[in-house]
Amino acid sequence: MSNVQQYLLTIHSDKEKALSIAQDTTRGLESKQLTLIEVVQSLGEYINEEDDSIRARAIDYLSQVIGRLSPTFLSRQQIQVLCQFLCDRIEDGGAVGGLRKLQALGRFNKEMAAMTFRAMLDRYQDLQIRPQAQRLQILELLNDLMLKHRNALKELGNESIVGITDLVSGEKDPRNLMVIFSILRVVMVEWDIPGHAEMLFDSVFCYFPITFRPPPDDPYGITAQDLKSRLRDCIAASGHFAPYAFPQLIDKLDSTSPNVKKDVLQTITACASSYGITTLSNYSIMLWDSLKFEILNVQEEDIAEEALVSLQAIAIRLGLGLDSTDPKTPLARYLRPITKECNEQLQEPQHKQAKPAGQILSALGTSSPVTFFLIVKAIVPSLMALYQDAESIAKQRALLEVLVQIFDSAIAVYGTPSIPAPNTRVENPLEPFKDRLFELNSQALMGSAADEVSFRVVALKALLRLCLLRRYLQDNEIGMAVQYFDEIVLLEDPSGKDDLKREAIQALVELSRIKPNLIMDITFPAFMAKLPDSSPSDDQDYLITLEGLAKLSVERYVADTLIRRLLNRLDIVLQNDGCSAYPQAILSTLHYILSQRDLDQDPNLSSYHERIVVGLTSQVVLASVGKAPTTALNEEPTLEILGRLAVMIVRALDEHKQQSVALHIYSLFVDEADFVPVPFRGNVPKLQMSTMILSASLMAGVRHSVSLQFTDPGVGPINKTLAELVRIAFLEDVPPLRQAILRQIGLLTNKFVLPQDTESVLGILKNLLLGLSETTSASENAVRIVFWVAKGLILRLAHTDEILERLLNLLSVKECGIASARGFGLLLAPDEVLSKENGAQIRLLAKQKVFNICVPNIAKEFRRANPATKSNYLVALSGILEHMPTEVVLPEIDTILPLLLRSLDLEDSDVKAATIQTLTVVSQENPKAIEGHVGSLVSRLLKCVTYPGVNSADVRHNALRCLRVFPGRVKDSTLLPYKHTVTRGLLNVLDDPKRNVRKEAVECRVAWFNMDEPQSD
């Protein structure tokens, strides 16, 4: 049996095997056991078969054989013969594949390419009635020829243009079109097409606009955008298309579909960027006349945006390589009607079309220095005149806004000192107006009434841009502007809108980047002079000054000086008596400035440590024992801010320095003779006790690898310290001091206790728990301590199961149940001291674990609990859920939801608020979960919004928000039965005494009202 016979027999059942038969034949040919003639002849009886499919498979066999031959095996004559043979049978499947293989061979020449091409045209005049796959194969062959034998086809000239256009016309399949567009684009760009421009253009433009939408499963990965881009490349391929393209595109701009409009505009932009200058120039004004409508009568912002891009593209193209401002250039002729129109629109600057006119000028102005020059020359003089004659501030403001847009283009064209634009020979056309512009804007900013805020804001923006513009204002002029900005920051009435002040500070920050010396020389002294030496009794103007200084500290040089000066000022302020708010504000300023810097890298770090951590701390301590005067620093709120500063600085210190800090956590850098550390003493006066706030900060700042040793040799082991802290915490009832001690307990158990010692901490915890259940009147402090110790251990996942089990048991204890329930909120709450930044061990799975242990237990025990303690479980649950990531909660939502619903019936506002928060998140993330509970949710949430009653404003507000989440997320059919209940139920809430509640009620009602209406796009 011949190979071809075997091939035909197996190809259906076993493709692999069939292909290996073809391979055999190939091998036979290459080893000269077979000749090509024999192979071709062996096909003899099949290629004249009546049955198409047999013919096709026989030819396919030949193609497979050819495809497997080494590229140089066939001689030119052999290729010639095969090519002829295949071209004669090109309609039989497989032949095209063979030709694709042949044409890839080096010896395939021009004549063969032409022959193949003609055979294709000749035999496939009816291409469009063939199946898609076959069409694609032909197109791919054509594409191959275009790639490898382009000159051969090109030499056919008109024949190939007409031929290809005819061959591909009428195609509708997106895959085929992708190929066709790329073939046609080559013809359009490389062939000599003037005689056929219209035909070629029509052959592609008939597809415009592309409305293709890929099928849902999108098997071919072709998007509408792919087709649009390729089609656009074709339309933009040749300037010869201009006479057809522009009028037709402009026509299509009338479409009502925003997508089509956008496509048209993007295509115009592509054409403008690619057609020749002379060609484009013929149509530029006609294009302007149509594009302007899209911008001036803006209906959709993004369409106007695209139209601006098109206008800009035309200007860029016409101005390419141009540096003459001669009015006869194509660019100047294009711009003339534009500036004329814009000038007319700007006559009434408050009208709607003035703003787009400004946008047009600004967009064009950025396209090149020449364009900018021409626009400024045409527009600015008349703007100045209009401004001069403007009868109202509102009108002046509108004109200034246009100027700001023009200045923005100026900065785009000429750059700023820090980001210069490429050099240009075109002089800055704003030069002649410099003095006038500076004066006008200064006048508007400083000379108008203080309450003309929006006007002054625009003037400030304009002035800032003038200062930023490269090679424009002199340093002394910029200095004047800096003075104005200073004045605004320092003097403006703080009770009004702060827009202007914010802008002024922002302006100073921007100027500090390009002219730091001006800020140092002018702003700095002005601001420092405003800071009093002692606390003023009632006015808080210093806050504004400090805020300004803090914001200006972005530049390093500026910040260094500022920190030094502020510390000096603080020393002076502390010596004078007075309200502590002022020194607190100075410390907060320092905190802000330091928090903006990379302290690890700061060369001044050790001086901050000496002055702030060591210096101020020992000052506090000495005052607390009467060896120095007490100051505002000794007050708890001040101590807290100082503590935060200390944490930040200590954290950045190196290991060695931290070690010395660790030694002073309780001695606080003061000699033992002067101050005995607080732990292990009885009856410590409050003033000394308050230093525990600083101790907590120091402890928070040092790394866990630094071993804690306290100066008193007897205090050595951590457990002893821990026990002592527990003792002090138990007795302390001043909240900030108690909190400081509790945090130390948390830090010790979490960060410093070694893993092998957690067992003994657990022992301490067990004793405490024992104490709790024995006493009849449990002290709240004892519960606090229990939960802080537990928090420290649980976050590092030490003995979590055992601890949680014991804590959960507390919920059923009558005496301490409710306090314990609240304690669950503490376990996972983020804490600023026991935090990752401070090196606390917070394991990723801690939250998940707490959830997994507590929630099933609570759900189970809740059912069994007696009525008196039932609510404890709900409170505990809300505390746990408050800080739980949604992805942990959602899988268990069916267990939790009934409990959450019960929580809404409690009176406790905190629990209610937290529960509503959880419900809101759940409804947002997983609306399906609540579908079965909508009825009870609606009725309970409606109860939560009633007033007067137990619901706090927060609860009312959040409940409304939660209700508002349902429409659009939960299925309409589930919600509709409650629509009436909700909209009626909210009627009274519209009269709530709180404005933000009413606002939320209005929105919630609208959401429910609109529900069954069809969504309009």
Add this chain to the structure above:
Amino acid sequence: MAEVLNANPTIRNASDLPSRRRQAHAQPSSTTPKGLFSSIVPPSAYLPDPFSPSSSSASDQDDADIEPIDEQEIYDLISPISDPEHPLTLGSLSVVNLPDIFLTPTFPERGSLSPLTTLTVLVTPTITHCSLATVIGLGVRVRLEQALPPRFRVDVRIKEGTHSTAEQVNRQLGDKERVAAALENGTLMGVLRKMLEGCESGAV
């Protein structure tokens, strides 16, 4: 869309529209630094204490001061409505203005005994022959009726001297049955819904 009646109206800058001023710089407090620092420096660390619930004290305090519905609130309700012709709000087109909103007790003789309040909103069309004045008036009316409690009597009128057929429009806007009939009209409701879309603050 039909031909635009007033293609180039005057626009007010958003920052110039009347708004409730932020209650900047409230009482000085020793624990929370003001302004810039309040966002940077967290409030005093011991304040959120889960062991001492906030409910009792907080709700007493926050319900103590009542914020009555005032003209500014009405203005905030209707100024974001979009104009049917332009993608601009009625506020920025000065179609609704704060001084043209009046809240008066419906029965002043009964003093605070009667909570009934009459709200009058005067609408200023952008041009005197604006045929969309009725639609705008309807939009304002619908919005207010959805957003205000039932003790308010809403009266939307065209401001005197600003429209050629003000009488006719007012009669239409004041006639309950005609308003109700108009709201049955699907096309009209579509236009109104589009206008009111701007009032929703969007995603929750």
